[in-house]
Amino acid sequence: MADTSPAPNDAAAPLIAVRGVHKHYGPIRAVDGVDLEIRCGELFGLIGHNGAGKSTLFKMMLGLIPATAGEIRIDGAGVGTGGEFRAVRRKLGYLPENVVLYDNLTGLETLQFFARLKGVPAARNGELLERVGLAHAARRRVREYSKGMRQRLGFAQALLGDPKLLFLDEPTTGLDPEAIRGFYTILRQLKSAGVTIVITSHILAEIQERVDRLAIMAAGKVQASGTVQALREQMDLPLWFAVRVAPADFAAVRAALGHLPVGAVEARDDHVAVQCRRETKMAVIAALAGLGDTVLDLTVHEPSLEDVFFGFSD
Numbered sequence: 001m002a003d004t005s006p007a008p009n010d011a012a013a014p015l016i017a018v019r020g021v022h023k024h025y026g027p028i029r030a031v032d033g034v035d036l037e038i039r040c041g042e043l044f045g046l047i048g049h050n051g052a053g054k055s056t057l058f059k060m061m062l063g064l065i066p067a068t069a070g071e072i073r074i075d076g077a078g079v080g081t082g083g084e085f086r087a088v089r090r091k092l093g094y095l096p097e098n099v100v101l102y103d104n105l106t107g108l109e110t111l112q113f114f115a116r117l118k119g120v121p122a123a124r125n126g127e128l129l130e131r132v133g134l135a136h137a138a139r140r141r142v143r144e145y146s147k148g149m150r151q152r153l154g155f156a157q158a159l160l161g162d163p164k165l166l167f168l169d170e171p172t173t174g175l176d177p178e179a180i181r182g183f184y185t186i187l188r189q190l191k192s193a194g195v196t197i198v199i200t201s202h203i204l205a206e207i208q209e210r211v212d213r214l215a216i217m218a219a220g221k222v223q224a225s226g227t228v229q230a231l232r233e234q235m236d237l238p239l240w241f242a243v244r245v246a247p248a249d250f251a252a253v254r255a256a257l258g259h260l261p262v263g264a265v266e267a268r269d270d271h272v273a274v275q276c277r278r279e280t281k282m283a284v285i286a287a288l289a290g291l292g293d294t295v296l297d298l299t300v301h302e303p304s305l306e307d308v309f310f311g312f313s314d
């Protein structure tokens, strides 16, 4: 029988292919028939409520736990199956949801410990600590680290050995806004160097501007996947305009839109909020343009990822 599995490094094949994957714990269907493809070089987000099955799917993709049914292939190799996958595993980096660190080790010793476990050289560990903003704490014991510092150290651990594929489970937990920004700067650098990144997060505002594509999980299933914009369009959620005009001109805005199938039109403090379907968006803009200088400013608000998320996961 011909081998139809994708050839390694084939640009057209997905880097990660998840086919009909289940994970059952007795009656609990932690993952319940997931199909998913993640492409080489993508920053891919996995979002879902607590208990949706994200971490379980991660662990199966890493070969840490076996699937009850289905198949996962990374770069053409079946996850968890023999020597073929061992070569792939060396290219993986993983930041677990709850990273286990040893309080008695310093930051540098921690990286040395994980480098030995992973079988990668420890020569650039100092550089790695600097990259995640921990150079100043390299020789301090982990017990003295703050939550955010522990998370940074966990991230450094995931970057050991220059992985080509990174799995980051809730990586920004405990990070302050500046650290979150710094973290995503590193992700962008890694992505431009060709690293594929799969990330879970509960902070949807953070994810929505940064991922190339994402999947929404609920009750062990992928409810939807695609770019944020594609999911917005699929959900067909209304968008709204904030039309800033002088209060005396609120009625003019209503009149200009009178012939269009818009939703709510509400007067607010210094603007009129207009809700409409996507297909009416350009007609609304044209009608408002007809008001000339009466319109002082115009902002279009797309539905947020949070709106899309609740649409798919509720």
Ligand SMILES: Nc1ncnc2c1ncn2[C@@H]1O[C@H](COP(=O)(O)OP(=O)(O)OP(=O)(O)O)[C@@H](O)[C@H]1O
Residues within 6 Å of the ligand: 025, 028, 029, 030, 031, 048, 049, 050, 051, 052, 053, 054, 055, 056, 057, 097
């Ligand atoms: N070892 C296990 N034994 C039994 N049930 C488990 C086990 N691991 C996970 N589960 C169950 O599987 C479901 C999915 O859990 P999982 O940790 O994958 O969710 P998650 O989406 O990562 O959630 P969170 O956002 O809270 O981290 C939950 O109902 C959980 O209780």
